[in-house]
Amino acid sequence: MVVVEANVRGGIFVIVPYCVPDMGLVGFLASETVGLPNGFWLIVGGLAHGATHIEGERYEGFEDELAATAEQLNSNPFTSKQSSAAFGSIVDLVAYVLLVVVYVAVFSPREIFAELGEFAGVDLLSVVQYSTVSQLGPAQHVVYFPVYAVSLVVLGRLAFLFVVPIVSAVVNSVIFGLVAKVAANAPLVVVVPVGTTLYALHRGERHLRFVLAGRPSRYELHTTRVKAWLGADASLSDIGDYVAERSTAWTRRLRYLSHVETVVLLVGIAGLSVRLRHDPGLATPVVALARAVAGETSLALERIPLPTVVGVLLVFHGRSFVDTTSLGTRLQDRLFITGIGLVSVGMAAVVNPSRYFDWLPTVWTVFDYLIAVYVLIVAANLTVHLLDHATEVR
Amino acid sequence: MQALPLLLSWVLDFVPVWLSPTLLFVGGVTLVYGLLQLHETYHGCHPLRRLVMGTGFALVYLPFHRRFSFVSVLLLALTAKYLEGVAAVRFYQKLLYAAKNRGTKGNGLHSFVRTRVTFKLLGVLVTVVAVWAAIYYLLAHDATTVGYDLAVGWTVATAGGSIVGLTYKLQGTVGKVPRSLVVGFAVTITGAELHNLGTLRADLLLFGLSGIAYAGGYLVAVGLWYRYGSDLQALSNAISVA
Numbered sequence: 073m074v075v076v077e078a079n080v081r082g083g084i085f086v087i088v089p090y091c092v093p094d095m096g097l098v099g100f101l102a103s104e105t106v107g108l109p110n111g112f113w114l115i116v117g118g119l120a121h122g123a124t125h126i127e128g129e130r131y132e133g134f135e136d137e138l139a140a141t142a143e144q145l146n147s148n149p150f151t152s153k154q155s156s157a158a159f160g161s162i163v164d165l166v167a168y169v170l171l172v173v174v175y176v177a178v179f180s181p182r183e184i185f186a187e188l189g190e191f192a193g194v195d196l197l198s199v200v201q202y203s204t205v206s207q208l209g210p211a212q213h214v215v216y217f218p219v220y221a222v223s224l225v226v227l228g229r230l231a232f233l234f235v236v237p238i239v240s241a242v243v244n245s246v247i248f249g250l251v252a253k254v255a256a257n258a259p260l261v262v263v264v265p266v267g268t269t270l271y272a273l274h275r276g277e278r279h280l281r282f283v284l285a286g287r288p289s290r291y292e293l294h295t296t297r298v299k300a301w302l303g304a305d306a307s308l309s310d311i312g313d314y315v316a317e318r319s320t321a322w323t324r325r326l327r328y329l330s331h332v333e334t335v336v337l338l339v340g341i342a343g344l345s346v347r348l349r350h351d352p353g354l355a356t357p358v359v360a361l362a363r364a365v366a367g368e369t370s371l372a373l374e375r376i377p378l379p380t381v382v383g384v385l386l387v388f389h390g391r392s393f394v395d396t397t398s399l400g401t402r403l404q405d406r407l408f409i410t411g412i413g414l415v416s417v418g419m420a421a422v423v424n425p426s427r428y429f430d431w432l433p434t435v436w437t438v439f440d441y442l443i444a445v446y447v448l449i450v451a452a453n454l455t456v457h458l459l460d461h462a463t464e465v466r
Numbered sequence: 467m468q469a470l471p472l473l474l475s476w477v478l479d480f481v482p483v484w485l486s487p488t489l490l491f492v493g494g495v496t497l498v499y500g501l502l503q504l505h506e507t508y509h510g511c512h513p514l515r516r517l518v519m520g521t522g523f524a525l526v527y528l529p530f531h532r533r534f535s536f537v538s539v540l541l542l543a544l545t546a547k548y549l550e551g552v553a554a555v556r557f558y559q560k561l562l563y564a565a566k567n568r569g570t571k572g573n574g575l576h577s578f579v580r581t582r583v584t585f586k587l588l589g590v591l592v593t594v595v596a597v598w599a600a601i602y603y604l605l606a607h608d609a610t611t612v613g614y615d616l617a618v619g620w621t622v623a624t625a626g627g628s629i630v631g632l633t634y635k636l637q638g639t640v641g642k643v644p645r646s647l648v649v650g651f652a653v654t655i656t657g658a659e660l661h662n663l664g665t666l667r668a669d670l671l672l673f674g675l676s677g678i679a680y681a682g683g684y685l686v687a688v689g690l691w692y693r694y695g696s697d698l699q700a701l702s703n704a705i706s707v708a
Contacts, residue, residue, distance in 0.1 A: 450501060450651060451545045455683075457639035458549070458556050459691055 480621040480660045481614060487528055489625070489657030493650050494524030500647025535661060536668060542658035543672060544679040546632065551683025553635040555691060588634075592626035621660060628656040 480486065498520035502508040508516055531538040632652035640648055663669055 447541055447545055450497065450647065451548060453504070453643060454549055454636060454639055454651070455552050455687065455690070457642040458552050458636070459559070459687055460638075460642065
């Protein structure tokens with residue numbers, strides 16, 4: 073699974089595309105808890121998570137099958153598919169909130185971040201503020217990733233531009249790469265295809281082979297069984313019934329893995345907290361990185377009131393419920409949110425008018441724009457309906 | 467006559483102060499819940515999902531409202547005035563429709579007038595009850611709380627009148643849009659109207675801009691009606707709840 077190794081400032085940085093869903097933070101915390109020697113592991117499951125969701129939804133007939141399954145179950149809210157998804161999502165949400173609270177409680181990261189920035193000769197606090205805005209914009213799948221890249225800039229003067237097959241993630245990565253290059257003066261920006269990008273490329277090649285041979289090879293059938301367990305290979309769903317069955321099983325397993333990962337996340341947070349409590353002076357590169365992440369969160373919380381943070385999490389969570397949506401719809405959603413995120417990032421990173429004009433309000437989240445947009449949408453909608461004069465008088 | 471509420475709202479602060487944000491929050495949740503029902507992605511989804519997102523948006527809105535109070539009130543109040551302008555054109559449509567269907571039982575002028583009078587009476591009832599409550603508080607409480615009680619009566623009258631009035635104006639859209647959207651919108655607007663802007667200058671500015679918004683809504687509605695005519699029905703059907 074190890075794809076890239078780079079020797080940066082004497083340390084070995086290993087980047088692993090770990091395709092079990094959800095946040096890369098899980099692996100990060102887990103590696104810190106067990107104390108891996110000689111480097112740190114960056115696990116980019118969060119990115120794969122978004123992509124694999126899209127891949128899973130590509131399977132034609134999956135929605136119907138899901139609906140049929142739900143129909144077979146009775147209307148007991150504790151057994152229906154939708155309620156299970158809702159419950160699972162709420163468990164995840166609680167984990168996210170705990171994550172934020174624990175991080176802020178454990179670290180006092182703003183000073184650390186400022187020191188790191190001073191060491192690197194860059195205004196790192198500003199960079200982090202830029203990425204804060206961008207993270208709250210495009211998609212939840214890339215929430216933590218720019219922070220890792222910022223840390224790499226600090227620790228190694230090297231920015232990694234990670235590329236994944238999600239439109240919003242790619243856009244976000246490109247934006248962040250530019251910010252890292254220009255604002256942080258990174259000498260080198262490396263493009264690294266990770267997560268399901270590799271599988272997307274691999275799928276294209278296999279798809280071609282299937283078209284030419286008329287059937288999946290024995291090797292493919294074998295690897296399908298293995299990779300399905302790793303949650304990595306939903307893309308095979310479009311090359312035959314056998315694989316489609318596997319894909320459905322994979323999608324179901326995806327949900328269970330999400331919950332397992334939530335537990336791992338909580339255990340990881342607890343482990344890290346305990347370890348730092350016993351050894352407050354712990355100063356490995358990974359802890360510095362953790363403090364950087366915490367600085368990000370702390371800065372965000374310092375600038376953003378708690379109702380906003382909780383509200384944003386709720387909205388993201390409502391959007392990410394496992395539900396029956398088409399690929400096109402999801403892409404439209406993501407493009408819409410990405411567009412709004414771009415406005416935020418543009419204002420914060422490029423124009424940043426509040427830097428020059430103190431009287432201008434600083435944008436906290438992209439939802440500030442959404443509020444105005446939603447009110448106007450309602451007004452436009454009601455205008456048309458009010459003028460629908462051909463119906464009976466009410 | 468319209469200057470009286472303006473003057474009162476400047477002299478008398480709406481109380482209690484938590485009522486405005488509470489109405490904004492409740493209205494926001496209901497509004498977004500209804501709005502999501504219009505969205506094809508969320509139309510058939512679990513209600514909890516819409517509720518979670520509605521709560522999220524409403525939570526985000528509260529700090530926004532606190533930071534940019536004037537902008538927030540301006541946005542919502544002007545939107546309401548704009549829709550009142552649109553509703554004025556609908557009133558003319560109703561008259562036209564009623565005149566054309568005079569002989570038709572149930573849908574004619576009589577029915578229209580009856581509906582309108584019913585809601586007018588409801589509005590009068592709310593106002594009378596609020597005034598009665600204010601007088602009751604005046605007589606029943608000691609003198610030190612008279613001002614507060616008057617303010618409460620004024621607040622209740624304003625809130626009741628606003629919710630009833632807006633719901634009446636927008637009731638024609640129910641069926642095309644979810645009822646929760648209409649109610650949520652009315653409650654949100656009322657929450658904004660109960661916000662104490664604090665200065666006469668801000669109140670005057672809002673008052674002046676409200677007239678412009680009203681005229682804008684009227685002109686947009688006339689323009690749309692003139693331009694599209696009966697095609698508006700097709701458009702309305704296309705974007706209404708399936």
